[in-house]
Amino acid sequence: MGDAQLTLSLRSTHVVFASLLAFTVAMLASTKNALAVPSFARQTGFACEACHTVFPELTPFGRQFKLNGYLVDNLPQIKDVTSENQEALLLNWLPPLSLQFVTSYTKFKTALPDPNGGLSQNGTVQFPEQASLFYAGRIAPKLGAFIQLTYSNSSNQFGWDNTDIRFADQTALAKEKLAWGLTFNNAPTVQDVWNSTPAWKYPFAQTSSIAPLPSPALTGLVPVTQLDGIGNGTVAGLGAYGYWNDLVYFEVGGYGAAPHGVSAPLNSQFTGEVVSGLAPYWRVAIEPKWGRQSIEVGLVGFADQIVPQGLNVQSGPTNRYIDLAFDAQYQYIGDDNIMSAELTYIYEKQSLNATLPMDPSNTLKTFRLGGSYFYRRQWGGSLGYFSTAGNTNAALYPGTSTGTPNTAGWAAELDYLPWLNVKLAIQYTFYNKFDGAQSNYNGTGRNAFANNTLYLYAWFAF
Amino acid sequence: MKINFSAALAALCALGVSDAKGENDRSAERMATRVCAMCHGPDGDSISPTFPRLAGQSAQYVEAQLKSFRDRTRADPPAMAYMWGMAAQLDDATIKGLATFYASREAQAVSHRPSPALELGKEIYERGLPANGVPPCGSCHGAAARGNATVPRLAGQHPEYLFKQLAFFKAKLRGNDPVMAAVCAEMTDEQMRTVAAYASSRQAK
Numbered sequence: 001m002g003d004a005q006l007t008l009s010l011r012s013t014h015v016v017f018a019s020l021l022a023f024t025v026a027m028l029a030s031t032k033n034a035l036a037v038p039s040f041a042r043q044t045g046f047a048c049e050a051c052h053t054v055f056p057e058l059t060p061f062g063r064q065f066k067l068n069g070y071l072v073d074n075l076p077q078i079k080d081v082t083s084e085n086q087e088a089l090l091l092n093w094l095p096p097l098s099l100q101f102v103t104s105y106t107k108f109k110t111a112l113p114d115p116n117g118g119l120s121q122n123g124t125v126q127f128p129e130q131a132s133l134f135y136a137g138r139i140a141p142k143l144g145a146f147i148q149l150t151y152s153n154s155s156n157q158f159g160w161d162n163t164d165i166r167f168a169d170q171t172a173l174a175k176e177k178l179a180w181g182l183t184f185n186n187a188p189t190v191q192d193v194w195n196s197t198p199a200w201k202y203p204f205a206q207t208s209s210i211a212p213l214p215s216p217a218l219t220g221l222v223p224v225t226q227l228d229g230i231g232n233g234t235v236a237g238l239g240a241y242g243y244w245n246d247l248v249y250f251e252v253g254g255y256g257a258a259p260h261g262v263s264a265p266l267n268s269q270f271t272g273e274v275v276s277g278l279a280p281y282w283r284v285a286i287e288p289k290w291g292r293q294s295i296e297v298g299l300v301g302f303a304d305q306i307v308p309q310g311l312n313v314q315s316g317p318t319n320r321y322i323d324l325a326f327d328a329q330y331q332y333i334g335d336d337n338i339m340s341a342e343l344t345y346i347y348e349k350q351s352l353n354a355t356l357p358m359d360p361s362n363t364l365k366t367f368r369l370g371g372s373y374f375y376r377r378q379w380g381g382s383l384g385y386f387s388t389a390g391n392t393n394a395a396l397y398p399g400t401s402t403g404t405p406n407t408a409g410w411a412a413e414l415d416y417l418p419w420l421n422v423k424l425a426i427q428y429t430f431y432n433k434f435d436g437a438q439s440n441y442n443g444t445g446r447n448a449f450a451n452n453t454l455y456l457y458a459w460f461a462f
Numbered sequence: 463m464k465i466n467f468s469a470a471l472a473a474l475c476a477l478g479v480s481d482a483k484g485e486n487d488r489s490a491e492r493m494a495t496r497v498c499a500m501c502h503g504p505d506g507d508s509i510s511p512t513f514p515r516l517a518g519q520s521a522q523y524v525e526a527q528l529k530s531f532r533d534r535t536r537a538d539p540p541a542m543a544y545m546w547g548m549a550a551q552l553d554d555a556t557i558k559g560l561a562t563f564y565a566s567r568e569a570q571a572v573s574h575r576p577s578p579a580l581e582l583g584k585e586i587y588e589r590g591l592p593a594n595g596v597p598p599c600g601s602c603h604g605a606a607a608r609g610n611a612t613v614p615r616l617a618g619q620h621p622e623y624l625f626k627q628l629a630f631f632k633a634k635l636r637g638n639d640p641v642m643a644a645v646c647a648e649m650t651d652e653q654m655r656t657v658a659a660y661a662s663s664r665q666a667k
Binding site: 041044045046047049050060061064065068072074075076170177289290291292333335 | 495496497499500501504509510511512542543544546547548549550551626
């Protein structure tokens with residue numbers, strides 16, 4: 001096929017996709033709300049709106065549901081008891097399974113550079129961009145699980161995604177209720193119940209998986225803080241938490257290396273980055289509520305040591321990271337109008353003794369502020385600002401023209417939810433700065449705004 | 463010694479029934495404080511007006527509503543979203559236990575500032591809207607709005623919640639009470655808001 005034919009074919013594909021999306025929007029615009037039925041809805045009988053304003057943002061009830069171990073159950077149960085009448089088994093008659101499917105179209109203001117020169121194809125359809133299988137719900141009398149397996153288009157395989165298995169119970173402390181529990185999860189903040197922490201950040205929980213990433217630092221890692229960047233499939237953590245008087249949350253725990261795809265105990269043959277030793281994690285938050293409004297203000301602390309790629313995981317030097325995060329969330333949940341705002345600030349102190357022993361002390365700061373509004377959970381939109389900034393260090397950031405990792409910009413999104421479990425969205429990301437510069441950030445004349453990203457996506461959960 | 467087996471059997475049965483009732487009440491209380499409390503508050507004193515306050519509510523009324531959720535004859539949107547699922551597996555004994563628990567909690571007052579709207583609400587509550595066929599609310603709910611048997615307590619309830627219920631009755635979305643549907647049929651939104659505010663403002667105890 002010649003270039004002209006290929007271009008025509010690609011354009012036709014885009015026109016057909018855009019037409020289908022427009023047709024779908026037009027058809028669905030005439031429909032009315034119905035109930036959504038993913039895993040938790042199947043188990044509890046609650047509609048999505050009980051736990052979510054708009055997925056994945058949790059309502060106060062959704063937070064309670066998670067903190068209490070995903071245990072509320074309104075399905076017939078398979079039961080067993082001991083001779084002392086203690087519950088020995090409590091299983092849902094049917095497993096609370098569900099699927100999530102995201103398909104998308106991504107186009108950059110200027111096509112991304114091709115590694116072999118020139119420009120890459122611009123305008124990419126991903127079908128699916130990602131697809132997830134969930135088991136989410138009660139698995140024993142006081143034990144619940146949220147388990148997500150996700151197929152990613154870019155890797156063309158299923159991988160282990162967010163996982164949180166928790167034991168939960170209630171007691172009294174100072175005459176007030178204390179919901180407490182243990183959480184076994186696979187990344188810091190996966191277990192958190194507010195959407196101002198990284199794992200379940202909102203708005204802009206869904207962004208294009210092919211959007212350009214900042215150039216890797218000399219450490220081999222993309223310059224984002226550990227709380228933002230440490231991924232599922234690299235660590236496992238255990239934490240103990242309490243939520244007192246529906247007001248004060250506290251948690252302490254730790255993470256250790258648990259890399260996937262390793263068939264033997266870690267040894268000198270392992271060449272990837274790996275967390276060394278115990279990585280402590282703590283969290284405190286307070287959430288006063290009045291009427292339909294709530295405000296959360298909290299802190300997160302996390303510290304880890306990483307053996308960079310290629311060094312001996314047993315005896316090699318480590319890079320040390322200490323993260324301290326401040327987060328806040330406001331929600332107003334009315335019958336018709338829903339508003340929320342989330343703020344995240346993460347300060348990271350780095351001691352890169354393995355990668356840059358002559359100049360180890362560096363800092364990285366992440367700031368995100370976003371707000372969203374929805375009318376009757378059907379029409380809505382979000383606006384947000386994001387920024388990652390660090391000190392100047394040309395040796396640490398060799399892929400940048402300024403020696404800084406600074407990337408910042410704005411994002412806006414318009415959403416239409418014909419039903420609670422279907423979202424059609426148009427998102428635009430505008431970059432003020434990329435890889436430390438506004439213009440010519442990569443030394444070949446490319447400007448930050450060339451990476452501006454138009455992202456159309458359709459999200460289905462069922 | 464001669465044993466009266468019939469009397470002994472009756473006593474044992476009574477003891478059994480009493481124990482079962484106690485167990486039911488404890489189980490219902492546990493459910494109320496651990497599960498229902500997530501929305502309705504630990505003592506039935508919810509914060510968000512999306513969820514009604516249940517403290518001090520008539521036991522018969524709570525029992526009737528829970529059964530309505532269970533058999534899906536109460537079908538307003540929040541009922542479908544939350545309570546259809548929540549009530550699906552409740553048996554009659556648990557429903558009775560929950561109703562007893564909430565009736566035993568102390569109703570709390572809602573603070574209201576004096577306003578012309580409250581005065582208008584008082585007028586409707588006490589005299590009705592004869593031209594529109596709306597009877598005085600107090601004739602069923604009582605002058606103090608504390609309800610009676612199957613008629614719910616309104617005093618101390620969230621005013622927004624009361625307004626939404628009146629709107630649901632009018633729109634026939636809440637179809638488990640034909641009397642209230644008829645009462646609200648000719649009421650305007652403003653009239654429903656003011657009377658909801660007045661009823662809510664009555665002394666809770």
